[in-house]
Amino acid sequence: MSRNLVTAGVAAALFAGCSFEPEQPVLEHEPNAKAIAENVDLANSPTAQDQLAGALEMLFGTPEHPGYMRLESWIEEEYDPNQGSWNLSDEEFDALKASNRAAFAKQIAAIEAGDLDAVARPRYAPDLWRRYEALVAEAPDDLNATYADTEGTWRDELVYLFEGYYPSLTATAEFYRQQCNHCHGPSGGGDGSTAPYLNPRPRDYRPGIFKFTALANKARPRHGDLMRILEEGIYMTAMPSFRRFSDAQLHGLADYVELLAKRGETEILLALDYAADEGFGGLEKVQETYEFVLDRWEKAADNVIVYDGEVPAATPERLAAGQRLFLGAEGEGANCVSCHGPTGIGDGPSAREVDPETGLERYVKDEWGNEIRPRNLARGIYRFGRRPIDLYRRIYAGINGTPMPEHFGMQIIEADGSKRALDEDDIWNLVHYVRSLGERPLEVARHDTSGNEEHAEGH
Ligand code: HEC
Numbered sequence: 371m372s373r374n375l376v377t378a379g380v381a382a383a384l385f386a387g388c389s390f391e392p393e394q395p396v397l398e399h400e401p402n403a404k405a406i407a408e409n410v411d412l413a414n415s416p417t418a419q420d421q422l423a424g425a426l427e428m429l430f431g432t433p434e435h436p437g438y439m440r441l442e443s444w445i446e447e448e449y450d451p452n453q454g455s456w457n458l459s460d461e462e463f464d465a466l467k468a469s470n471r472a473a474f475a476k477q478i479a480a481i482e483a484g485d486l487d488a489v490a491r492p493r494y495a496p497d498l499w500r501r502y503e504a505l506v507a508e509a510p511d512d513l514n515a516t517y518a519d520t521e522g523t524w525r526d527e528l529v530y531l532f533e534g535y536y537p538s539l540t541a542t543a544e545f546y547r548q549q550c551n552h553c554h555g556p557s558g559g560g561d562g563s564t565a566p567y568l569n570p571r572p573r574d575y576r577p578g579i580f581k582f583t584a585l586a587n588k589a590r591p592r593h594g595d596l597m598r599i600l601e602e603g604i605y606m607t608a609m610p611s612f613r614r615f616s617d618a619q620l621h622g623l624a625d626y627v628e629l630l631a632k633r634g635e636t637e638i639l640l641a642l643d644y645a646a647d648e649g650f651g652g653l654e655k656v657q658e659t660y661e662f663v664l665d666r667w668e669k670a671a672d673n674v675i676v677y678d679g680e681v682p683a684a685t686p687e688r689l690a691a692g693q694r695l696f697l698g699a700e701g702e703g704a705n706c707v708s709c710h711g712p713t714g715i716g717d718g719p720s721a722r723e724v725d726p727e728t729g730l731e732r733y734v735k736d737e738w739g740n741e742i743r744p745r746n747l748a749r750g751i752y753r754f755g756r757r758p759i760d761l762y763r764r765i766y767a768g769i770n771g772t773p774m775p776e777h778f779g780m781q782i783i784e785a786d787g788s789k790r791a792l793d794e795d796d797i798w799n800l801v802h803y804v805r806s807l808g809e810r811p812l813e814v815a816r817h818d819t820s821g822n823e824e825h826a827e828g829h
């Protein structure tokens with residue numbers, strides 16, 4: 371068994387930092403009970419479970435002091451994933467500054483007027499306020515004096531603090547506790563106190579699987595994909611839009627979701643690999659797993675589904691071709707009918723299966739173990755965007771974590787016996803046909819007599 375791993379206590383000390391306040395209850399991450407239960411050796415060893423918790427704390431910190439362990443190579447390259455703003459493009463950073471100027475307009479106006487007493491403490495930005503107070507404590511009476519080695523003045527520097535604000539992981543973790551915990555849980559397990567009452571369930575980030583990205587190949591989401599989810603919310607589910615918050619706050623939340631997901635993936639992989647005689651394979655193996663997980667996220671951008679051309683018009687020919695694909699059985703068509711049914715209401719034969727435990731029929735389960743129903747396409751209501759490009763991406767790549775498969779490149783056999791793979795044109799034909807299903811008169815759409823949709827998705 372490996373004794374190389376840093377124990378929880380040591381790791382806690384590493385991450386304690388200067389703001390650590392021992393008198394407060396220490397927040398800890400919750401272990402992934404399912405992942406532990408799946409490995410008998412690990413389930414039987416409380417010591418190994420402690421080691422796992424310690425390793426994760428070393429790599430990702432605690433809910434109170436989250437932070438990535440920096441690899442040697444990153445330190446050499448002066449790369450620090452804990453500085454989220456480093457990952458923004460120039461355009462993103464400009465947009466962030468504009469948003470900050472609006473969010474902190476009053477504070478910035480007061481600084482520019484030289485009236486520091488009138489600068490109010492902003493909500494949800496404790497790290498910004500700390501930095502501001504520290505800078506003010508050092509500031510000379512004359513704010514027009516040159517600041518340090520810069521070309522600007524102290525006044526510019528104080529304004530820049532607000533303008534260039536990007537929340538720390540620690541500040542965001544606190545914000546996450548206020549806004550997300552009750553649904554997504556403290557460790558992103560999708561198990562907050564409200565979760566049992568919701569269908570669909572809040573996402574469990576830990577497997578690293580996200581449904582609504584612009585990516586193929588089940589790639590991990592990019593920062594921008596997570597931003598869009600936070601801006602839009604997920605229609606017809608409990609997941610709200612957080613557009614009322616500033617860009618900086620949303621960037622921070624996207625970073626924190628990413629940290630929880632990477633932590634969760636690392637946990638699942640380490641739990642899977644544990645063996646009573648070999649432990650976790652030593653610190654080196656732990657670090658390898660960490661790098662593997664981080665690398666997978668890094669590569670996400672290679673998988674963006676781009677479509678450069680115009681969206682083709684929904685001609686009768688395209689609708690007819692889309693219908694043939696939709697209704698065509700496996701091999702002959704795209705077989706959407708098997709799940710979505712002939713009218714698209716979600717009553718195809720593959721939508722349901724017999725539960726091996728109860729012997730009763732039920733909807734098939736998704737990656738997270740919850741029953742899932744194919745969307746009722748006759749309603750024309752989509753969870754993540756009704757723009758043609760949104761539907762194009764859904765049909766192209768499928769919906770991660772659900773039975774809805776990838777369709778681009780799917781092999782079909784034409785009537786004349788020739789084989790071919792579904793291409794961009796086929797996907798557009800399907801998009802148009804799906805949209806036409808949703809534009810039918812309401813009476814047809816209401817033909818969904820199961821009533822399931824209201825219960826399952828209405829929030
Ligand atoms: C009232 C409950 C609720 C709250 C509060 C909530 N969520 Fe969600 N969230 C959900 C549900 C439900 C889903 C899953 C929807 C689905 O599967 O279609 C979800 C899904 C997500 C996803 C996954 C999207 C994908 O592509 O798979 C992310 C990321 C997310 N939420 C982030 C957040 C963050 C960050 C917060 C806090 C700022 C938050 N959520 C607050 C209920 C909630």
Ligand code: HEC
Nearest residue numbers: 704705706709743744745752753754764772773774777800
């Ligand atoms: C094996 C079952 C299965 C097959 C085959 C399937 N789907 Fe789906 N589809 C689903 C499920 C399940 C969902 C709901 C996913 C969710 O709720 O997150 C869904 C959702 C959708 C959505 C909703 C997207 C949104 O944003 O709400 C569209 C559109 C869709 N499917 C179109 C198609 C088309 C077109 C085909 C064939 C090319 C197809 N599906 C094949 C199971 C399937």
